[in-house]
Amino acid sequence: MRILIQNVLLDGRTRDIFIDDGIVMEISEKCLQKADKIISGKNKAALPAFINGHTHAAMTLFRGYADDMPLKTWLEEKIWPLEAALTEEDVYWGAKLACLEMIKNGITVFSDMYWQWEATAKAAMEMGMRGFVSAVFIDMFDGRKSMEQIEHNIHLFEIAKKYEPHVTFTFGPHAIYTVSRESLEWMREFSVKEDILIHMHLAETEEETAFSREKYGLSPVEFLDSVGVLSNRFIGCHGCVLDEKDCSILKKRDSSLVHMPVSNLKLAVERMFPYSLIQEKGIPFCFGTDGCASNNHLDLIETMKFASLLAKFSTHDPTMMAARETFDLATKSAAGIFGLGDWEIKVGNSPDIILVDLARPELMPDFDLYSNLVYASNGYIVDTVICMGKVLMENRQVPGEDEILKNAVKTAKALVRR
Amino acid sequence: MRILIQNVLLDGRTRDIFIDDGIVMEISEKCLQKADKIISGKNKAALPAFINGHTHAAMTLFRGYADDMPLKTWLEEKIWPLEAALTEEDVYWGAKLACLEMIKNGITVFSDMYWQWEATAKAAMEMGMRGFVSAVFIDMFDGRKSMEQIEHNIHLFEIAKKYEPHVTFTFGPHAIYTVSRESLEWMREFSVKEDILIHMHLAETEEETAFSREKYGLSPVEFLDSVGVLSNRFIGCHGCVLDEKDCSILKKRDSSLVHMPVSNLKLAVERMFPYSLIQEKGIPFCFGTDGCASNNHLDLIETMKFASLLAKFSTHDPTMMAARETFDLATKSAAGIFGLGDWEIKVGNSPDIILVDLARPELMPDFDLYSNLVYASNGYIVDTVICMGKVLMENRQVPGEDEILKNAVKTAKALVRR
Numbered sequence: 001m002r003i004l005i006q007n008v009l010l011d012g013r014t015r016d017i018f019i020d021d022g023i024v025m026e027i028s029e030k031c032l033q034k035a036d037k038i039i040s041g042k043n044k045a046a047l048p049a050f051i052n053g054h055t056h057a058a059m060t061l062f063r064g065y066a067d068d069m070p071l072k073t074w075l076e077e078k079i080w081p082l083e084a085a086l087t088e089e090d091v092y093w094g095a096k097l098a099c100l101e102m103i104k105n106g107i108t109v110f111s112d113m114y115w116q117w118e119a120t121a122k123a124a125m126e127m128g129m130r131g132f133v134s135a136v137f138i139d140m141f142d143g144r145k146s147m148e149q150i151e152h153n154i155h156l157f158e159i160a161k162k163y164e165p166h167v168t169f170t171f172g173p174h175a176i177y178t179v180s181r182e183s184l185e186w187m188r189e190f191s192v193k194e195d196i197l198i199h200m201h202l203a204e205t206e207e208e209t210a211f212s213r214e215k216y217g218l219s220p221v222e223f224l225d226s227v228g229v230l231s232n233r234f235i236g237c238h239g240c241v242l243d244e245k246d247c248s249i250l251k252k253r254d255s256s257l258v259h260m261p262v263s264n265l266k267l268a269v270e271r272m273f274p275y276s277l278i279q280e281k282g283i284p285f286c287f288g289t290d291g292c293a294s295n296n297h298l299d300l301i302e303t304m305k306f307a308s309l310l311a312k313f314s315t316h317d318p319t320m321m322a323a324r325e326t327f328d329l330a331t332k333s334a335a336g337i338f339g340l341g342d343w344e345i346k347v348g349n350s351p352d353i354i355l356v357d358l359a360r361p362e363l364m365p366d367f368d369l370y371s372n373l374v375y376a377s378n379g380y381i382v383d384t385v386i387c388m389g390k391v392l393m394e395n396r397q398v399p400g401e402d403e404i405l406k407n408a409v410k411t412a413k414a415l416v417r418r
Numbered sequence: 419m420r421i422l423i424q425n426v427l428l429d430g431r432t433r434d435i436f437i438d439d440g441i442v443m444e445i446s447e448k449c450l451q452k453a454d455k456i457i458s459g460k461n462k463a464a465l466p467a468f469i470n471g472h473t474h475a476a477m478t479l480f481r482g483y484a485d486d487m488p489l490k491t492w493l494e495e496k497i498w499p500l501e502a503a504l505t506e507e508d509v510y511w512g513a514k515l516a517c518l519e520m521i522k523n524g525i526t527v528f529s530d531m532y533w534q535w536e537a538t539a540k541a542a543m544e545m546g547m548r549g550f551v552s553a554v555f556i557d558m559f560d561g562r563k564s565m566e567q568i569e570h571n572i573h574l575f576e577i578a579k580k581y582e583p584h585v586t587f588t589f590g591p592h593a594i595y596t597v598s599r600e601s602l603e604w605m606r607e608f609s610v611k612e613d614i615l616i617h618m619h620l621a622e623t624e625e626e627t628a629f630s631r632e633k634y635g636l637s638p639v640e641f642l643d644s645v646g647v648l649s650n651r652f653i654g655c656h657g658c659v660l661d662e663k664d665c666s667i668l669k670k671r672d673s674s675l676v677h678m679p680v681s682n683l684k685l686a687v688e689r690m691f692p693y694s695l696i697q698e699k700g701i702p703f704c705f706g707t708d709g710c711a712s713n714n715h716l717d718l719i720e721t722m723k724f725a726s727l728l729a730k731f732s733t734h735d736p737t738m739m740a741a742r743e744t745f746d747l748a749t750k751s752a753a754g755i756f757g758l759g760d761w762e763i764k765v766g767n768s769p770d771i772i773l774v775d776l777a778r779p780e781l782m783p784d785f786d787l788y789s790n791l792v793y794a795s796n797g798y799i800v801d802t803v804i805c806m807g808k809v810l811m812e813n814r815q816v817p818g819e820d821e822i823l824k825n826a827v828k829t830a831k832a833l834v835r836r
Contacts, residue, residue: 063782064789068740101779265727266793268736296793297780302720309683309724318686322486361519362715364481364823365830371482375684375714380798405782412783 001036001389008041008355009369010345017046022350022389037391043359044383045369047327048343049108049352050300051334053258054199054237054288056114057123058086058094060101061412063292071267079293083115085418090411091116095123097408098298103127103398105299105379108352108387109338111199111235111258111288113172117156125166128392130352132338133163134172134199139183146183153187157194165388168197175201176220177211181227188229197338198229202236202257206270209241221246230255235337237288239278240264240271247274247281256284256337261306262297263290275311275321286334299379304330308374323370355384419454419807426459426773427787428763435464440807441768455809461777462801463787465745466761467526467770468718469752471676472617472655472706474532475541476504476512478519479830481710489685497711501533503836508829509534513541515826516716521545521816523717523797526770526805527756529617529653529676529706531590535574543584546810548770550756551581552590552617557601564601571605575612583806586615593619594638595629599645606647615756616647620654620675624688627659639664648673653755655706657696658682658689665692665699674702674755679724680715681708693729693739704752717797722748726792741788773802 005017016031017024026033066078091114102110111132112120124131135156139146153171160169171187173179191198203209203220216223221242224230230253239257242250250257259273278285287307289298304326311321321329335343335351343351358366362376373381385393392398423435434449435442444451484496509532520528529550530538542549553574557564571589578587589605591597609616621627621638634641639660642648648671657675660668668675677691696703705725707716722744729739739747753761753769761769776784780794791799803811810816 061783063780063794064784064786067786067789067793068737070736074736097779097782104779262723262727265731266736268730268734268738270734272731292794296789297795299780299796302723302796305680305720306724306727309680312686313683313690316686316688318488318492318684319486320686359823361515361522361819361823362481362717364515365479365827366482367830367834368482368485371485371714375485376481376710377715378717378720378796378798380796401779405777405779409783412785416785 002034003037003039003386003389003391004031004033004035005039005041005046005355006031009045009358017345017353019353019386019389024345024347024349024351027345027347039355039384039391039394041355044355044357046345047354047356048331048335048345049354049385049387050106050330051286051338051340052102052107052110052289052298052300053235053286053334053337054260054290055098055110055112055298056291056293057098057110057112057120058091058114058116059291059293060097060298060408061090061094061415063296065416066293067296082415085415086115088116088119090415091119092123093404093408093411095120096127096404098292099123099127099129100398100401100404101298103129103385103392104382104396105301106354106356106382106385107298107300108385108392109334109340111170111338113174113199118159121160121163121167125163128387128390129166130387131167132170132197132199133167134170137171137173137183137187138178139180140178141180143182146180149183150186157196170197170199173198173200175204175208176223177208184224184227184229188227191233195233197233197235199235200237202239203241203246204238204269206241219243219246221249225249225253238264239285240269240273242274242277244277247277247283250283251281256286258288259285259307260288260290260295260303261310262303263294265306267294272310272314276315284333284337285329286337287330300330301373301378304374323368323374326374327370352385352387354382354386356381357383420452421455421457421804421807421809422449422451422453423457423459423464423773424449427463427776435763435771437771437804437807442763442765445763445765457773457802457809457812459773462773462775464763465772465774466749466753466763467772467803467805468524468748469704469756469758470520470525470528470707470716470718471653471704471752471755472678472708473516473528473530473716474709475516475528475530475538476509476532476534477709477711478515478716478826479508479512479833481714483834484711485714500833503833504533506534506537508833509537510541511822511826511829513538514545514822516710517541517545517547518816518819518822519716521547521803521810522800522814523719524772524774524800524803525716525718526803526810527752527758529588529756531592531617536577539578539581539585543581546805546808547584548805549585550588550615550617551585552588555589555591555601555605556596557598558596559598561600564598567601568604575614588615588617591616591618593626594641595626602642602645602647606645609651613651615651615653617653618655620657621659621664622656622687624659637661637664639667643667643671656682657703658687658691660692660695662695665695665701668701669699674704676706677703677725678706678708678713678721679728680721681712683724685712690728690732694733702751702755703747704755705748718748719791719796722792741786741792744792745788770803770805772800772804774799775801
């Protein structure tokens with residue numbers, strides 16, 4: 001599909017952008033190419049789309065079901081009993097709702113870890129997004145379960161081709177306190193052989209570190225390094241409890257992190273993502289919303305504001321994580337981590353593109369677009385979303401929205417009644 | 419004006435609400451009253467409107483002009499030079515933009531402290547809002563300046579009647595490091611005589627506390643208590659650096675606080691609002707956005723999420739400041755502080771009312787409206803705003819929006835060029 005965006009603000013100038021099959025072919029003052037679809041960019045700015053580095057998409061089903069509770073009660077009495085009953089159909093509608101919400105907030109790429117892998121993969125493909133989808137891998141240090149999970153993952157890896165190019169299979173070992181060394185060793189081998197990303201919860205709480213020190217005599221990062229699983233294919237999610245040594249290891253292995261400030265605050269973890277240390281070491285990182293049970297909102301613009309403001313507060317330095325840097329972390333840096341190439345809107349690149357509506361009170365005056373985006377806005381400013389060369393949203397309308405909302409709500413209510 | 423809202427969700431049930439001259443006259447399943455204006459409440463919930471406990475409305479003009487800078491550079495090199503040149507016309511357009519943005523986010527009441535008092539009062543009145551408007555009072559411990567400011571405030575108090583019932587005159591002593599004891603003593607007397615609220619920055623930074631200890635040998639709260647200025651008419655804005663003793667004094671004097679988490683994080687203050695101590699003492703408090711230079715976004719729903727999540731994180735307890743409590747702080751508690759009576763939508767009360775659109779992906783499923791509001795939404799879910807018995811916004815349309823945007827942007831750009 002050939003898309004022509006006319007008269008849009010791009011890097012401070014009014015431009016036409018011509019996209020053919022997802023590739024930016026021309027950026028000029030007046031583009032004369034023939035297009036299948038012409039979009040007016042008047043009073044809009046073109047930006048690379050947002051990348052959600054970590055979520056559990058289908059947990060939209062549990063939004064608002066059990067908030068403000070202690071973690072243990074929440075998990076054991078509320079979430080796990082519901083999750084144990086989740087069917088593929090349930091996860092499908094939950095993931096569809098998540099995809100709809102993410103598109104509405106200008107997110108075209110998400111990295112997921114959840115049950116019923118195919119349901120999420122199908123949802124991502126149908127919605128036209130890019131999903132890096134992993135199946136939660138938990139063996140609880142049980143050899144039989146480890147074998148089952150390994151077989152299941154091999155099966156998923158094989159069928160994943162059905163969902164290309166929208167879906168990329170990734171490994172999703174849950175955490176160091178739920179996955180055995182043996183399973184991690186197997187994943188390491190398979191991921192090297194097949195070039196698969198490993199997406200894992202890491203260093204979220206002090207309890208996790210205490211577990212690791214007791215079981216292995218090592219920090220979570222040191223343990224994973226001892227297994228040899230850290231590499232440029234490894235993405236650690238959370239990274240709150242990291243010290244200087246952990247960060248040196250992550251840097252040396254070229255591994256990445258996903259920072260999820262909203263989830264961390266809501267679950268009241270003990271420590272905040274050590275931004276200045278991570279920045280100093282040069283460890284690549286991006287942002288994630290986490291799932292809707294621990295954030296409730298899949299809006300990466302909201303997450304950007306939390307991240308930037310917490311970086312300033314935690315370092316007592318208001319110059320930290322400035323607006324443009326924050327925006328780049330949510331787009332360009334994330335694209336680097338997920339191997340999506342140069343995510344800038346330039347000829348020859350193929351970033352997903354969003355148009356944001358500049359005619360909003362909160363975006364005025366327009367001294368600095370990035371500052372306005374990060375500090376004064378939210379997902380509602382996104383008007384148009386283009387992913388892999390197709391228009392997923394225009395004028396904030398996503399095809400099929402009503403059906404998704406109806407079925408997702410029906411599914412969630414039925415789950416609770418079971 | 420008689421307004422009939424039909425089939426709206428109110429406290430979990432579908433109801434008609436009949437309002438006459440701002441007073442809720444009937445709440446029933448089917449109201450047969452004749453109305454001048456009928457509003458469909460289908461797929462919407464009726465809620466009391468939000469109250470913004472502290473802002474500097476016209477600072478919308480500086481949004482995005484100078485972010486990510488050290489406080490001193492920001493003030494001395496960027497903000498103060500611009501503020502020194504502000505005309506009444508400038509402040510008027512800045513305040514109009516702020517009012518527009520607040521209405522769009524479901525805020526009908528705001529407490530303001532800024533220059534060019536009449537410009538903000540006029541903006542609040544014209545927009546149909548309720549403004550508690552104070553003139554910044556700064557004398558820098560100079561007797562002559564103190565006299566000037568006192569005369570100016572007496573003048574404003576006298577002309578304030580012009581702006582009733584929309585505007586209430588309040589005192590706005592800037593802070594203990596910019597206002598002399600003598601001026602505060604005068605305000606104390608005048609505020610008792612005329613029943614005027616005193617709205618003051620308080621305990622924002624450790625520097626302020628250090629100043630107070632050096633000059634007066636007392637903490638800021640102890641100093642204000644020694645002046646006798648603390649009472650149920652006193653509203654302290656920020657309240658980050660408060661200890662047990664300060665809180666006991668505030669409680670004893672029946673004074674209130676305004677918590678502004680976004681501003682505090684962005685300016686990277688040393689300490690966070692001590693929520694658990696303040697809650698334990700039972701000091702009334704509400705939320706404020708602060709001005710657009712230190713928050714950038716006048717969205718109290720966003721502020722609620724920051725406040726609730728920071729309360730959880732700072733206490734390491736995810737049950738703290740639960741969703742419903744957070745919502746009540748932003749509405750009912752704030753109404754108590756500003757003397758607006760019972761702010762609940764009940765027959766005989768006269769709260770301002772907003773309708774929020776429930777047909778949004780982020781509000782689904784609908785297990786808990788308050789949880790969805792606080793953790794999953796933002797100002798864009800507000801569809802309709804009713805203030806003092808008049809409809810200020812319907813279907814997200816506010817009359818005169820384009821003119822306000824145009825003039826505010828023109829004003830801001832001209833300011834920078836001066």
